[in-house]
Amino acid sequence: MANALYFLCPLLIMMMLFINATASKSIEEAEQFQSLSNSTMANRLSENDELKHEHAEDDPEAIASMVATSIRNSTERRKLGYFSCTTGNPIDDCWRCDRHWVRNRKRLADCSIGFGRNAIGGRDGRYYVVTDSGNDDPVNPRPGTLRHAVIQDAPLWIVFKHDMVITLKQELMMNSFKTIDARGVNVQIAYGACITIQFVTNIIIHGLHIHDCKPTGNAMVRNSPSHYGWRTMADGDGISIFGSSHIWIDHNSLSNCADGLIDAIMGSTAITISNNYFTHHNEVILLGHSDSYIRDKVMQVTIAFNHFGEGLIQRMPRCRHGYFHVVNNDYTHWEMYAIGGSADPTINSQGNRYLAPVNPFAKEVTKRVEPWEGSWKHWNWRSEGDLMLNGAYFTASGRAAPRSYARASSLAAKSSSMVGTITSNAGALSCHIGFQC
Ligand SMILES: *[C@@H]1O[C@H](CO)[C@@H](O)[C@H](O)[C@H]1NC(C)=O
Ligand SMILES: *[C@@H]1O[C@H](CO)[C@@H](O)[C@H](O)[C@H]1NC(C)=O
Numbered sequence: 001m002a003n004a005l006y007f008l009c010p011l012l013i014m015m016m017l018f019i020n021a022t023a024s025k026s027i028e029e030a031e032q033f034q035s036l037s038n039s040t041m042a043n044r045l046s047e048n049d050e051l052k053h054e055h056a057e058d059d060p061e062a063i064a065s066m067v068a069t070s071i072r073n074s075t076e077r078r079k080l081g082y083f084s085c086t087t088g089n090p091i092d093d094c095w096r097c098d099r100h101w102v103r104n105r106k107r108l109a110d111c112s113i114g115f116g117r118n119a120i121g122g123r124d125g126r127y128y129v130v131t132d133s134g135n136d137d138p139v140n141p142r143p144g145t146l147r148h149a150v151i152q153d154a155p156l157w158i159v160f161k162h163d164m165v166i167t168l169k170q171e172l173m174m175n176s177f178k179t180i181d182a183r184g185v186n187v188q189i190a191y192g193a194c195i196t197i198q199f200v201t202n203i204i205i206h207g208l209h210i211h212d213c214k215p216t217g218n219a220m221v222r223n224s225p226s227h228y229g230w231r232t233m234a235d236g237d238g239i240s241i242f243g244s245s246h247i248w249i250d251h252n253s254l255s256n257c258a259d260g261l262i263d264a265i266m267g268s269t270a271i272t273i274s275n276n277y278f279t280h281h282n283e284v285i286l287l288g289h290s291d292s293y294i295r296d297k298v299m300q301v302t303i304a305f306n307h308f309g310e311g312l313i314q315r316m317p318r319c320r321h322g323y324f325h326v327v328n329n330d331y332t333h334w335e336m337y338a339i340g341g342s343a344d345p346t347i348n349s350q351g352n353r354y355l356a357p358v359n360p361f362a363k364e365v366t367k368r369v370e371p372w373e374g375s376w377k378h379w380n381w382r383s384e385g386d387l388m389l390n391g392a393y394f395t396a397s398g399r400a401a402p403r404s405y406a407r408a409s410s411l412a413a414k415s416s417s418m419v420g421t422i423t424s425n426a427g428a429l430s431c432h433i434g435f436q437c
Contacts, residue, residue: 114302116272121179121204125155277427288320
C-alpha cells in the first residue's frame with residue numbers, strides 16, 4: 001500500500017478513512033466525515049479551539065490585497081502601453097504575449113494569483129503526450145491515455161497530440177503534481193465521468209471543455225500505479241475537489257453536468273478558479289459540503305475573471321465557512337441568485353459586473369440560506385466597486401474590510417469598468433503554434 005497519495009494527505013483522519021474504505025466516495029464519505037467530526041474531530045477541535053491547515057493562509061485579507069495589486073499592476077501597464085498585447089488581466093498578461101508559448105508551456109505555472117497561486121502542477125516533471133482518446137480502462141489504464149497520465153506518481157505536464165473527445169467510463173482520479181494543458185488543441189471531457197481531485201495537492205487544469213458529465217460509480221478505479229479501489233456513485237460533477245489543496249482551474253469551458261460544474265469540499269483549500277466560462281447549468285459552484293463540517297473554515301478560494309454566462313441558475317458560488325474572494329468576474333445571467341452561502345462564510349466581492357435578470361424577484365445578487373436575519377447579520381459579506389446593472393443589488397452584512405486593506409481595495413474596485421475586456425477570452429482559448437494565444 002505504499003502510495004504517495006497517502007503521504008500527502010493533510011489530515012490523518014482522511015488517510016485512515018481512505019485506506020480503510022477504498023469503498024467510499026463523495027456523499028457516503030461525507031457522511032462518514034460528519035459522524036467523525038461529531039465525535040473525534042469535534043472533540044479535538046474544542047480542545048485547542050483552533051482550526052489550522054498547513055496550506056491555508058493566516059491572513060486571507062493580505063492575499064486578497066495582493067490580488068488587487070497584481071490587477072492594478074496589469075491595468076497600469078496596459079495604460080502605459082508597455083506591451084501591445086496586455087489586457088489588464090494579470091494571469092493572461094503573464095504568458096499570453098509569448099508567441100513561443102509551446103516551447104515555454106511550463107511558464108504558465110508561475111502565472112496564478114490568489115489562494116491557488118502556489119499550485120505548481122507538473123512544472124518540475126516531464127511532458128506526457130496523450131495520444132489515445134478511447135480505450136478507457138479505469139483499473140488498468142493504457143499508456144497514451146489521459147487516465148494513464150494522471151495516475152502516475154511522478155510530476156507530469158500533460159499535453160495532447162491532437163483534438164479529441166474523451167468519454168470516461170469512471171471518474172478521472174488525479175494523482176498529485178499534474179498539469180493538464182490543452183492549449184493548442186480542442187480537448188473535450190464529455191458524456192461520461194469527469195475529473196476528481198481527491199486527497200492530493202498541486203493540480204493545474206487549463207484549457208479543457210468539460211460538459212455533459214454523468215453520474216458513474218459502483219466500480220473499481222485506479223488512482224496511482226500501486227493502488228485502486230471501489231468507488232461508490234459519483235454525482236456527475238465537472239470537477240470535484242475533495243480534501244485537496246493548491247489547485248488552479250484556469251481557462252476552461254464548463255457546462256451542463258449532472259451535478260456541480262466545480263465542487264470543492266471537505267477541507268479543500270488554496271484554490272484559484274480563474275478565466276473560466278460557465279454556461280447552461282443549475283448549481284454552478286459549491287464550496288463547502290455541509291454547515292456542520294467546520295473543518296471547512298480553512299477553505300480559501302479566489303474566483304477571478306470568470307464569465308458566468310447564459311443558462312445559469314444559481315450558486316456562482318454557494319459558500320460555507322471559509323474565505324471567498326470574488327473579483328472581476330462578469331455575471332451576465334442568473335435565474336435565482338449569483339452568490340449564496342450559509343454557516344458564516346466571508347465573501348469579499350470586488351470589481352465584479354452583476355447584470356440582473358428581468359425577473360423583478362431575482363435582482364438580488366446574494367442569498368443567505370438561513371431564514372433568520374439575526375443569525376446572518378454578522379456574516380462578513382461585502383461588496384466594493386462592483387458594477388450593478390439592471391437593478392442588481394448586493395445585500396452586505398458584517399464588518400467592513402480591515403482599514404489596512406482599504407487602499408488596495410479601492411484600486412481593485414476601479415477596474416470593474418474593465419471587466420468586459422478582462423473576461424472577454426474566458427473559457428478554453430484557441431491557440432495556434434507560432435502566434436500569441
Ligand atoms: C452530528 O451532530 C448533530 C448535532 O449534534 C446531529 O444533529 C447530527 O445528526 C449528528 N450527525 C451524525 C452523523 O452523527
Ligand atoms: C506590482 O508592481 C510592483 C512594481 O513593479 C512590484 O514591485 C510588485 O511586486 C508587483 N506586485 C504584484 C502583486 O504583482
